[in-house]
Amino acid sequence: MDAASLTVGFLGTGFMTQVHSRGARLAGARIAGVVGSSPAKGAAAARELRLGRGYDSVAELVSDPEIDLVHVCTPNALHAEQVRAVLAAGKHVICEKPLGVTGDEAAGLLAAAGDAVTGVPFVYRFHPLVREARARVRAGDIGTVLHVNGVYLQDWMLDPANHNWRADGDAGGPSRAFADIGSHLCDLVEFVTGDRIARVCAVKSTVYAQRGGHVVDNEDAGALLVTTTGGAIGTLLVSQVAPGRKNGLVIEIAGSAESIRFDQEQPETIWLGRATGSVLLPRDPDQLGPDAQRLSIIPAGHPQGYQDAFNAFIADTYAAVGGETSDGLPTFADGARAARLTDAFLAATDQAGWVDVVDS
The missing domain is CATH 3.30.360.10 (Dihydrodipicolinate Reductase; domain 2)
Incomplete structure (x- = not known):
């Protein structure tokens, strides 16, 4: 699977979803939709950010069989529960940091990931x-x-x-x-x-x-x-x-x-x-x-910056879904x-x- 055949979804509607979605779009993935803190917010973000459609809940999005990878861009305390739902649905996941609000919580998510491709955007590496x-x-x-x-x-x-x-x-x-x-x-x-x-x-x-x-x-x-x-x-x-x-x-x-x-x-x-x-x-x-x-x-002489680094992180993570490996990819x-x-x-x-x- 290459990025052009990858379908992704987003949890969260804030600034980081905007940044992630730019990278997803540039990588060539198809964006299926987004979940907000309410169905109305999800629908509004889908329109304003061109993120496919608004799903009513996390459960609805992760159960969509077309979605291959989910970006978790919600408040920190929600990460663990939402990441576990994504993994239980058999999907790959990129989760904003912190992966967990405690070391034990994050370690549990690492153990639960199994063979899934995972990413945490320490993008300054790029x-x-x-x-x-x-x-x-x-x-x-x-x-x-x-x-x-x-x-x-x-x-x-x-x-x-x-x-x-x-x-x-x-x-x-x-x-x-x-x-x-x-x-x-x-x-x-x-x-x-x-x-x-x-x-x-x-x-x-x-x-x-x-x-x-x-x-x-x-x-x-x-x-x-x-x-x-x-x-x-x-x-x-x-x-x-x-x-x-x-x-x-x-x-x-x-x-x-x-x-x-x-x-x-x-x-x-x-x-x-x-x-x-x-x-x-x-x-x-x-x-x-x-x-x-x-x-x-x-x-x-043509400056590169933060969004370029983020785009490279997204592209390398998507490539990992297709079986490619790249040095320095930050994971769970x-x-x-x-x-x-x-x-x-x-x-x-x-x-x-x-x-x-x-x-x-």
């Missing part, structure tokens, strides 16, 4: 220059990894009047800033270095006890010290209350020979830091390795890993000490 950075670390170009530092900063929750379902622990889960964006930061660090975060020490901050008259149940920001299985040390900072930062995801990896720095808001270059002769490497396919070249879909195993890291972050903030990261 920036060509992230792949280039990873290839250079793998090749030993930077030497031994000594330390890492990273930030993921946003400001969309800066206004205390701004309430969102993610700030409600019943809908969003016990962690917000870390589970939402810290998971991306940790995934990128581990993906590029090929090393795993082994232990964390962390603090968290909830700036506003209430938002728009609603009690806030989870954190606005978190800071971590980390050690890796390979012996590196690192610092990570995540915040959704950093004025002026819209999507400031940055990682810098220092090796014994050189450093590599990637900035998601400036994804057309990576910085290669050297004791002498540091360089800014552009996304120029003629200067990149094979994996980065594959993801460079337009010539150098990666979603379960992120949930375990979130567990460790929360435990470290509660215990005010070092916590080991448990793998699923």
Whole structure:
């Protein structure tokens, strides 16, 4: 089966469904329909986003024999029940992160997936220059990894009047800033270095006890010290209350020979830091390795961005349904890993000490 013969459906009608559906459409899949929080919302989204038809319920959509794969883009607390319904219907599934609101919940979904093709959109992996950075670390170009530092900063929750379902622990889960964006930061660090975060020490901050008259149940920001299985040390900072930062995801990896720095808001270059002769490497396919070249879909000088990375993730996941394999495709195993890291972050903030990261 190729993408052109794939039929997909969507659960959820928000921003992420818009992003997912663009990738699905570009990949050539047929979109059967969508489920909203009510039949009326589903029907409206089907019209406005060109998503086939509105199904009245999750059960109706997953029982449609024509649908091969379902995108789960609903609030976090709904993921587990909905993913299990998709898997029980014998369909493949892409689930927005967090895969589960606890590590055990996510591990259960990983176990339940069986032979289904699964995806969790850690899409920053699909920036060509992230792949280039990873290839250079793998090749030993930077030497031994000594330390890492990273930030993921946003400001969309800066206004205390701004309430969102993610700030409600019943809908969003016990962690917000870390589970939402810290998971991306940790995934990128581990993906590029090929090393795993082994232990964390962390603090968290909830700036506003209430938002728009609603009690806030989870954190606005978190800071971590980390050690890796390979012996590196690192610092990570995540915040959704950093004025002026819209999507400031940055990682810098220092090796014994050189450093590599990637900035998601400036994804057309990576910085290669050297004791002498540091360089800014552009996304120029003629200067990149094979994996980065594959993801460079337009010539150098024509910027690629977030939606391009998302489209590549969707295309590779759909190709996996057809039996193809591609390096670096994030699956439920990666979603379960992120949930375990979130567990460790929360435990470290509660215990005010070092916590080991448990793998699923």
